[in-house]
Amino acid sequence: MLSERQKKILRAVVDEYIVNAEPVGSRTVSKREDMGFSAATIRNEMADLEEMGFLEQPHTSAGRIPSQSGYRYYVDHLMVPERLKRSDLLAIRRLFTSQMDALEQTIQQTVSILSRITNYTSIMLGPELYDNKLKHLQVIPLNDRLAVAILVTDTGHVDQRQITVPEGVSLSSIEQTVNLLNTKLSGVPLYRLKRTVYKELFEELSRHVENYEYLLAMIDQMLASELESRVFTSGTTHILNQPEFKDVEKVKSLMELLEETETVTRLFTTRDTGVQIKIGYENHLEAVSHCSIVSASFLLDGRSLGTIGVLGPTRMDYQKVVSLLDVLTRDFSKHLRDLYK
Amino acid sequence: MLSERQKKILRAVVDEYIVNAEPVGSRTVSKREDMGFSAATIRNEMADLEEMGFLEQPHTSAGRIPSQSGYRYYVDHLMVPERLKRSDLLAIRRLFTSQMDALEQTIQQTVSILSRITNYTSIMLGPELYDNKLKHLQVIPLNDRLAVAILVTDTGHVDQRQITVPEGVSLSSIEQTVNLLNTKLSGVPLYRLKRTVYKELFEELSRHVENYEYLLAMIDQMLASELESRVFTSGTTHILNQPEFKDVEKVKSLMELLEETETVTRLFTTRDTGVQIKIGYENHLEAVSHCSIVSASFLLDGRSLGTIGVLGPTRMDYQKVVSLLDVLTRDFSKHLRDLYK
DNA sequence: CTTAGCACTCGAGTTATCGGAGTGCTAACA
């Protein structure tokens, strides 16, 4: 257990280091407002804090920097979510009150504003579609062998796929069948679509079309791409401003990581509600061992629909990011509610 | 006019520098196969080549590196497009002979393979849609006030947009009108769509719907987004491997540039047919003053539909990139032809 | 328990040193 003074000092060190990215010395700390102890006292305490593992020294006779546990303690017990700037708050509100755009556009704007305010790379996963309900299914022929299949969900998401009709199948028969599917499947959630088709429509279908397997495969494919996670990114270049990324190698490994959808999804997905913070090695990945990821889910009816988050150096402005994400997920959840109800 | 020997030497210097990224000395050149002159002779010639502006010295008593004009001369007169590796050629062929995917997917794969083979960042613009013909227009209502508008072209491109129906307009009237538009406008090229609507359908429309301006505006919006240039990128991180980008600042300015669709479009667009090479300052942009851009258009019926290109350091493997782009644009053009005819 | 004082440490930044690759020039040679 830390004494009040130790907390105060740890807090000061982290705050200072977040701003300046340089080891913090005892003198610097002692000079802060309402600190009220001499450098020597601070030094003793700092030595203790180091022994406890909250601070570390890059080398003897340098100041201290927070260790990973130091950040963890700070994040768990010391920091106070920052009051957002009016202008930032306004910009966010405007995002969601402006005339409703297509969802994808709103998402892109959201991610973009988040990265602009924080100056970190920001990422959004989802929103997940798999309990969206089918609204409309349609095949539009382009020529004898080519057609476009379109799927619309009740939330207005559209997926399309070009299909080549194999020899021996007529486009008209496919159209016919799709029309049937369209009326029968309307309102069925996507995740149940496949099952419904197989179980309830199998018989009927085999009466209607000579080559129904083909159709089923097509629907399968569309669903697969529909349900796979979608990643939106913004502000990738911001990390280049951080002094911890003056080394090109680090930049490279991070950039490469950001291009792997799957890894990004894994890193950012959060099970809990509320803002989640993962610091350094807590991410279990070498490339982000000097990064922190702050993320939060947005909800619809208490269900997590997707995640929005920020990637930055462990020396991150947690106070700002946390309150920002808090507001953003709230507003985005509300936006989704407005949009779909 | 350069003597044969000078050409041979310039060629050797460029070739060597492209591989090693280090100033090339006279000894190195003289030791190359079928050079057959002593270092001293080479030195004299190199001094001349420098005077003519084709080579430069980073400092006295270092080897020579090609100047921008050096590269220009090399590209215009010296290089011999390289025979592609069988495996690369095969990979490309497979791209286009595999079962036809949606165009967007093929594009992404094309760009991706280009960057993988070259190890440079590669980019594709287009394909332009504006002489695509309208195939299908449809509005799918989601609820009382929200709907999705879908536009399909004869090439299978799908654009969709969520629309909010304003007070005082009924969704059914909009659907009705869109049906009318759908039959009347089918087969009209996109770039003539607007004019056609205004000129030929104005009267008819105003009879059918109380609030047709709204619809027109919607179509306008869709077209706008339809016609704006589309940029596909791959292998952004490859530039990080180039020694000329060990400095983070350069990386940053380039990355930021790559995020500006408009600039990228401007840089890569080529008027001419065939492969175009722009070296360093020929791009008229500080951020790419140490880069070369090699790009080529792909054609349908002799018309340029889009561009595919590569961004790398001026010290680029032009011989490889040029022949690669040559094959790629040919094959892609052919693919488009197959797809749409 | 706190703090002033002080010797000590160590890295960052600067300057000095050194080796070697590469040049330009000269003179000899074909």
Added chain:
DNA sequence: TGTTAGCACTCCGATAACTCGAGTGCTAAG
């Protein structure tokens, strides 16, 4: 006249030596 060997010279880049100062830990006094 063109080519080449030889050689003195240049200059970069890597390495070592040096200095400076911020910051520490320890001690002893308040």
